Amino acid sequence: xxxxxxxxxxxxxTGDLYTPWNVTALGDRRFRLAFTDGKGRDSWGxxxxxxxxxxxxxxxxxxxxxxxxSSEACTMVDVTLYxxxxxxxFTSGTLGTPGHRAGHTFQRxxxxxxxxxxxxxxxxxxxxxxxxxxxAGAAIGPTILDSHFSFMPDDGIAIHGTYHLVVxxxxxxxxxxxxxxxxxxxxFSVGDxxxxxxxxxxxxGETVITSVAPKTPKGWKPQRNTSHTMPMHxxxxxxxxxxxxxxxxxxxxxxxxxxxxxxxxxxNFFSIKxxxxxxxxxxxxxxxxxxxxxxNNTIDGSTMGGIIITPExxxxxxxxxxxxxxxxxxxxxxxxxxxxxxxxxxGAVDPEKKPARRSAKGYGHANIHVEGNRFEDSTYNNVxxxxxxxxxxxxxxxxxxxxxxxxxxxxxxxxxxxxLTNSDNLNVSGNCIVAAGPNTTAPYKVEASxxxxxLRD
Numbered sequence: 001x002x003x004x005x006x007x008x009x010x011x012x013x014t015g016d017l018y019t020p021w022n023v024t025a026l027g028d029r030r031f032r033l034a035f036t037d038g039k040g041r042d043s044w045g046x047x048x049x050x051x052x053x054x055x056x057x058x059x060x061x062x063x064x065x066x067x068x069x070s071s072e073a074c075t076m077v078d079v080t081l082y083x084x085x086x087x088x089x090f091t092s093g094t095l096g097t098p099g100h101r102a103g104h105t106f107q108r109x110x111x112x113x114x115x116x117x118x119x120x121x122x123x124x125x126x127x128x129x130x131x132x133x134x135x136a137g138a139a140i141g142p143t144i145l146d147s148h149f150s151f152m153p154d155d156g157i158a159i160h161g162t163y164h165l166v167v168x169x170x171x172x173x174x175x176x177x178x179x180x181x182x183x184x185x186x187x188f189s190v191g192d193x194x195x196x197x198x199x200x201x202x203x204x205g206e207t208v209i210t211s212v213a214p215k216t217p218k219g220w221k222p223q224r225n226t227s228h229t230m231p232m233h234x235x236x237x238x239x240x241x242x243x244x245x246x247x248x249x250x251x252x253x254x255x256x257x258x259x260x261x262x263x264x265x266x267x268n269f270f271s272i273k274x275x276x277x278x279x280x281x282x283x284x285x286x287x288x289x290x291x292x293x294x295x296n297n298t299i300d301g302s303t304m305g306g307i308i309i310t311p312e313x314x315x316x317x318x319x320x321x322x323x324x325x326x327x328x329x330x331x332x333x334x335x336x337x338x339x340x341x342x343x344x345x346x347g348a349v350d351p352e353k354k355p356a357r358r359s360a361k362g363y364g365h366a367n368i369h370v371e372g373n374r375f376e377d378s379t380y381n382n383v384x385x386x387x388x389x390x391x392x393x394x395x396x397x398x399x400x401x402x403x404x405x406x407x408x409x410x411x412x413x414x415x416x417x418x419x420l421t422n423s424d425n426l427n428v429s430g431n432c433i434v435a436a437g438p439n440t441t442a443p444y445k446v447e448a449s450x451x452x453x454x455l456r457d
Contacts, residue, residue, distance in 0.1 A: 001153060001281055002044065003051040003125050009279050010303050012379075014045040015338035016281075017052070044338075053125035055153040056085055064090040065128065072140070073102040076109055083114035084128040088152065092136045103140035103269065106133070110148040127151040132277070135159045137187065141270025141289050149277045156277035156302065160288035161266030161318040162187070163311070166196070167222035167235050169254035175243060176251050179215055179222070180260055183238025188212045193263035194244055195319065196254065199229055201350040202359035203320075204250045206263060211243035224256045229351045233316045250360065261318040266290065272297060283308040283341065284334065290322040298330045305341035306331035306378070309365070310348055320348060320364030320387070327369070332376035342412065343378040344370065347386035355386035355422040358449060363389045363423060371395050378402075383418045385426065392427040393418070402437035415441030422449055 002014040022034040035044060065084030068074055070093030081088050088111035091104055111132040116123040132149030133156070135142050141159050149156045168179035178196070188194075188209060196204040220239065227234040242260070267289035276298045277284040284299035287309045299306045307329065309321050331343045348356040348364055356364060365388035375382045376399045385391050401417045413419055417433055417440060420426060433443055 001053050002046050003053055005049045005051055008051065008122075008125060009301060010281060010336055011045065011050060012336040013338065017044060051125060053153065055126065056129040066090065067092075068104060069093040071104070073104070075105045075107070077107045078109070079106075080110040080112060081128070082112055083124065084111070086128065086130045087134045088128045088131065088149070089133045090136075091134075091138060091142060093138055103138070103142055105143045105145070106147060107145040108147060109133075109144070111150065111152060112148070113151045125151070126153055128153070130154045131156070131158050132280070133157045135267050135270070137162050137265050138267055139264050141267035141292060143271045144275055145271075145273050147275045149275075150279050152280040153282075154280075155282045155286045156280060156284045156299070157272060157275075158283075158286040159267040159270055159292075160286070160311075161261055161263075163230065163233075163313065163316040163318045164260045165227055165230055165233055165235065166254065166258035166260055167224070167239065167256055169256075169258070171251045171254060172246070175210065175245055176249070176254065177211075177241050177243045178254065178258075178260060179239050179241050181233070181235050181238070182240050183214075185212060185214065185240055187265060188240065188242060188262055192265070194242060195261050195263045196249060197259040197261075197364075198253050198359065199255070199257045199351070201229065201259065201313065201348065201356045201364075203361040203364055204253055204258070204359065205248045205361050207244040207247065207249045209242050209244055209262075211241075213241050215239035215241050222256065227257055229257045229259055230313050230316055232314060259313075263290075263319065266319050268292070271295075276300070277302065281337070284331070286310075287321060287324070288312075288317055288319055290319075290324065292321075292324050294324070294326045294329060296328050298332075299334060300330075300332050301336065302334045303337040304335070304339055305345060305380070306334045306343040306375075307345075308341045309344075309346045309368070310341075311364070313349075313351060320366075321346070321368065322366045324368045325371075327371040327373065329373045330376070331373065331378065333378075335379040340380045342380040342384050343375040343382040344373070345384040346370075346388055346391060347384055357387070357422055358424070363387050366390055368392075369394075373397075374399065376400060381412055381414075381416050381419050384412060385418075385420050386422045388423040388426075390425045391423065393429075393431060394427065395430045396432075398431065398433045398436075400435045400437055401433065402439040413445055415439050416445040417442070418444045420444065420446045424449060
């Protein structure tokens with residue numbers, strides 16, 4: 001990534017530089033690296049004197065700096081990490097049980113750039129080689145208080161579960177089974193809630209798991225092995241069979257390429273308060289969990305977006321969010337790179353890269369309250385809502401939107417402060433736009449099936 005030589009922060013208007021297609025040694029410890037994105041652009045906004053920060057790859061990047069696995073109710077106070085080879089803090093495992101809320105607490109924990117090593121005039125540009133805080137596949141989410149994460153080359157805080165590909169399904173009169181592309185029996189238990197999604201990433205419903213077993217005979221393979229919904233996560237050789245009652249599930253659509261997730265293993269009941277995330281690549285917060293609170297935080301200089309609430313099929317990271325409160329946060333100077341999501345995004349993208357639609361069971365996201373937040377100097381649209389029901393956007397302030405870069409990624413429209421699409425039962429009221437930049441084209445854009453009351457300011 002490209003850094004400004006004066007501020008030593010990520011340089012606005014630049015993007016990720018992936019493996020160069022040519023490296024030339026010039027002598028005297030100097031090299032020429034040639035990059036291209038295949039679209040005729042070779043400079044990526046780089047000018048002489050800029051600095052480059054490089055993250056680890058392969059085995060070097062696979063080591064976690066601080067890891068808690070298969071544990072619960074641990075408390076970490078005043079832990080500061082000055083550098084790390086991959087994630088800063090990483091928590092995972094079958095933490096907690098349904099109905100038992102005993103997650104980890106991290107208070108006054110930090111990820112920061114390490115000091116300059118002996119003999120060096122300047123310190124490193126990066127603090128880690130991946131996320132600052134990553135919480136994966138655990139039943140109960142973390143409580144993060146009064147903490148600080150900066151200069152990571154990836155997301156500040158990420159909380160998620162795991163999607164699994166349905167490779168086979170058998171529908172009975174009252175009970176059915178799905179065979180999943182997974183060898184992790186421990187990830188599912190009888191009594192857990194199972195959510196299923198169609199091949200279009202729309203909800204088929206939620207039910208209770210009644211049986212868990214490995215697929216037999218050994219060596220069984222599905223009839224189809226090329227996935228369209230999750231092409232990066234097709235059948236790989238490990239399979240489990242889950243039984244469930246048909247009630248509340250649209251079983252007629254169950255087939256290969258549907259998606260399943262254990263709704264009890266996505267990091268629910270999390271809390272992030274009084275925490276600062278600043279000057280890093282990617283999203284300040286990447287949230288895929290439910291029943292959580294995000295309050296009184298500051299996100300400053302996140303290159304791709306502020307608070308992003310979305311599942312991601314590409315990474316098989318789950319899930320849609322329900323019952324969240326996002327209030328009294330300050331989100332500023334986000335969206336500095338050539339790819340982004342805006343200040344706050346509540347949405348989902350289907351396998352065709354379009355906002356996920358509604359099914360007979362409704363939209364994926366539901367019951368999210370966004371109140372009293374302050375958005376400053378965001379270069380992309382400040383708020384994006386799609387694939388959601390019952391979202392309220394009340395009493396927020398948008399200061400100087402679009403006073404800078406405007407280009408983003410389709411389908412996000414340019415110049416629109418708040419974009420609402422493919423959603424219903426929205427409540428938008430009491431918001432204020434102050435000193436809109438010259439590239440602002442409209443305060444709101446409401447389209448597709450978006451509807452609601454109080455669309456006024």
